[in-house]
Amino acid sequence: MTVQKVAVVGTGVIGNGWIARMLAQGYDVVATDPAEGAEERMRRAVEQAWPYVEALGLAEGASKDRLTFEKELADAVKDADFIQENVPEVEELKQTVLKNIDQHAKPDALIGSSTSGIMPSELQANLQHPERVVVAHPFHPVYILPLVEVVAGKQTTTENVDKAKAFYESLNMSVLLVRHEIEGHIADRLIEAIWRESLHIVNEGIATTEEVDKAFTHGAGMRYAQYGPFLTFHLAGGEGGMRHMLKQFGPALKKPWTKLEAPELTDELYDRVVSGCEEQANGMSMSELDQNRNEFLIRLYDLVQEYWPKETEKTKA
């Protein structure tokens, strides 16, 4: 892999997370965003992230000084070997920006889109070099959480998927190649399912946001840091594992526990959700919460690595 210079297009929460991760792994990064004050916010975000990427380990030569900002997208992407797109989740906007990138980038530069839900075939449809586009969907905070879902579109070449995978692995990420295009890829479908049901519960006045959060984290959530929905149920089945679990809880699947459609996002629901979260923060500022979460995740990440079953087995073997 010969990537040396990466361009980051769009410097919101996700774009800035990518920048910190890329700098930490020794890349030159050039960022661009048309918003007023974007560069200043970006530099602040990188400063805030830096202690955490340091704790996870910097590559040789990694430096915040290797970050530059360009006002014009064309200037940002023209010399880049890899371009990560992170503009707002609006299909037309993403298509326009990608067309712009496609036009000004080197023809063999790879393009990853951070889209949460849009399928890569739709993103690459009108480009001159569609074969170099993948979806590469990370998770906030991008500079700590290891997962990136990589999805190829119909026109993406296998060679370019392999190159993209190698690049994200060079960022110390856990690459999940999603083999079929679906809206929301995989992880966000599960997150959305939790989210919709949570909104229903709050909307119907069954529980507050804080109660929902407590109900989730103190029980299931602690398990999900390590094992996903399948292995969790496999373990909950006792010695019979999933085999027993499906027999025992199969019938309950048909019970109307969950709501099928999303609730209307009324003003009332909006206010209830927003004020619920603000109360839960209990006087901690966003940056205090953020720092608290980061310190936790750094230590949790070590734990997850240490206790990951496959790695343990491989190490033993």
Added chain:
Amino acid sequence: MTVQKVAVVGTGVIGNGWIARMLAQGYDVVATDPAEGAEERMRRAVEQAWPYVEALGLAEGASKDRLTFEKELADAVKDADFIQENVPEVEELKQTVLKNIDQHAKPDALIGSSTSGIMPSELQANLQHPERVVVAHPFHPVYILPLVEVVAGKQTTTENVDKAKAFYESLNMSVLLVRHEIEGHIADRLIEAIWRESLHIVNEGIATTEEVDKAFTHGAGMRYAQYGPFLTFHLAGGEGGMRHMLKQFGPALKKPWTKLEAPELTDELYDRVVSGCEEQANGMSMSELDQNRNEFLIRLYDLVQEYWPKETEKTKA
């Protein structure tokens, strides 16, 4: 609270988890289960759990020797101050067993049902002393995970809810009083939503169980050990928090990302899910997986405690 002796009715995975937790907090426990070999399996389960409850801290006088087993339910419950019911999740069976408990227990003994989904008003409907029944729904492994959802039925007295809450708190549990009866209480509605969507993804051949688990744990799952669906999105909104998040992702709620109806549990889906889990275990036995998960959760639990935002604030104040 004057509970000294607890009866545990039904010694499957959940019942045995309760037993270990109760013994660890210094209670006398008498268990009953009509299944062949139940006592032996129970004693083995308590042995396996013991190192973990020791690591979390034993109450003074706590001992595995304070566990007895009775073949007959009537003998098990007759002197108990608190009875925890954990028979299979079949409404008619639970109602029959609760009637039996109600008949043989002291009239003022409290009864908690571990039901995942049945509402307490339905469980207490035909009892002589319905006012003493609550749902008390724990999470596997019960001897480590702190959450218990406590739900009162229409006939449960406030006094008895308070007593039940005090009892579960004496077990070092985090008690969530669920203020409205709904099927699945709160946590299991979220777990079911994830589970149904996961089954759809596997059913349609989009991804394997292992890929779904990886997609969930390495991203969202690590976050959910600490913050629930609401605070997670609050943090992902950047400085604008949930306010920004709802504006940005509100529209996506209407997109058909999730399929909240359950798929048919065909033989093919059954096999795919079971063999997926068995492959994921990668040669580790259920008890190795179990031990690995326990060691992880013990350490994670410490981390979650240390970084819980409210506690931090309270400590500071």
